[in-house]
Amino acid sequence: MKLARSALLAAALSFVFVAAAAAEDASWTQPQKPFRLYGDTYYVGTQGLSAILIVSPQGDVLIDGTLPRNAPQIKANIRALGIRLGDVKAILNSHAHDDHAGAIAELAKASGAKVYASAAGARALELGGKDPDDPLYGETSPYPPIAHVQVVADGGVVRVGELQLTAHYTPGHTPGSTSWTWRSCEGKDCLSMAYVDSLTPMGAASFRFSGDATHASRVPAFRHSLQTVAALPCDILITPHPGLSYLMARVARRDRGDVHALIDPQACRAYAADATTWLDARVAKEQQAPAGKL
Numbered sequence: 001m002k003l004a005r006s007a008l009l010a011a012a013l014s015f016v017f018v019a020a021a022a023a024e025d026a027s028w029t030q031p032q033k034p035f036r037l038y039g040d041t042y043y044v045g046t047q048g049l050s051a052i053l054i055v056s057p058q059g060d061v062l063i064d065g066t067l068p069r070n071a072p073q074i075k076a077n078i079r080a081l082g083i084r085l086g087d088v089k090a091i092l093n094s095h096a097h098d099d100h101a102g103a104i105a106e107l108a109k110a111s112g113a114k115v116y117a118s119a120a121g122a123r124a125l126e127l128g129g130k131d132p133d134d135p136l137y138g139e140t141s142p143y144p145p146i147a148h149v150q151v152v153a154d155g156g157v158v159r160v161g162e163l164q165l166t167a168h169y170t171p172g173h174t175p176g177s178t179s180w181t182w183r184s185c186e187g188k189d190c191l192s193m194a195y196v197d198s199l200t201p202m203g204a205a206s207f208r209f210s211g212d213a214t215h216a217s218r219v220p221a222f223r224h225s226l227q228t229v230a231a232l233p234c235d236i237l238i239t240p241h242p243g244l245s246y247l248m249a250r251v252a253r254r255d256r257g258d259v260h261a262l263i264d265p266q267a268c269r270a271y272a273a274d275a276t277t278w279l280d281a282r283v284a285k286e287q288q289a290p291a292g293k294l
């Protein structure tokens, strides 16, 4: 099982890294029929990029919007669940790259929802992703800037009716990276849902997570984020790139009758452990190339 998991992870990772280097992957725009993850939580993203809808009688919460040109697909997926766009009251973001935040401006305009992010995330969203503090600054695609982003403190809660989603600052992949947790119930069975942001230490060719003359080391904060993720309440792990949490494979298993296939209380801990090895590898690479491009 460990081997199979490592192989899967390697595939998912090379996919994410290659996809980022090539700007995007075909799965990022490939249509995906919306489906229930658990209780009031639904997947409304594309095949390769997550967008999550949590519904309540008093209004709904959307997490992430995916690419700018996916906006019509995300809207159609929400409507296909019988939800009116105007019932989406809050849109939360994981991080301010175009593959997760690109469609948010359009979705906020169409729904009238307020947009929420961390302090650094809000700044990057308002810049349309052109954040000089982003490790990938200059290599990501800009997108329509989002006006009036509401800042949520670390540990802060976004409330829509009975829904409560807690922000956990997990800087590393970007300075504003945020993970979100909430509870979803089926009858009396309630589970901890964790939407954990990307933990990949990806940077522009000259960027050093371990610091240089232009900025202090990002490594201590990144490691703190990994500890945060490992300790999250986490029965069902969801990630902005669904492959990093094996989401579609687990959903397929569930749909074949393995009713608990999505549930793994160790998933956040395992994800943080994997990400620790990625960060260690990145830091080692930076130490071997003290000057110039990596």
Ligand SMILES: [Zn+2]
Residues within 6 Å of the ligand: 095, 097, 173, 198
């Ligand atoms: Zn990213």
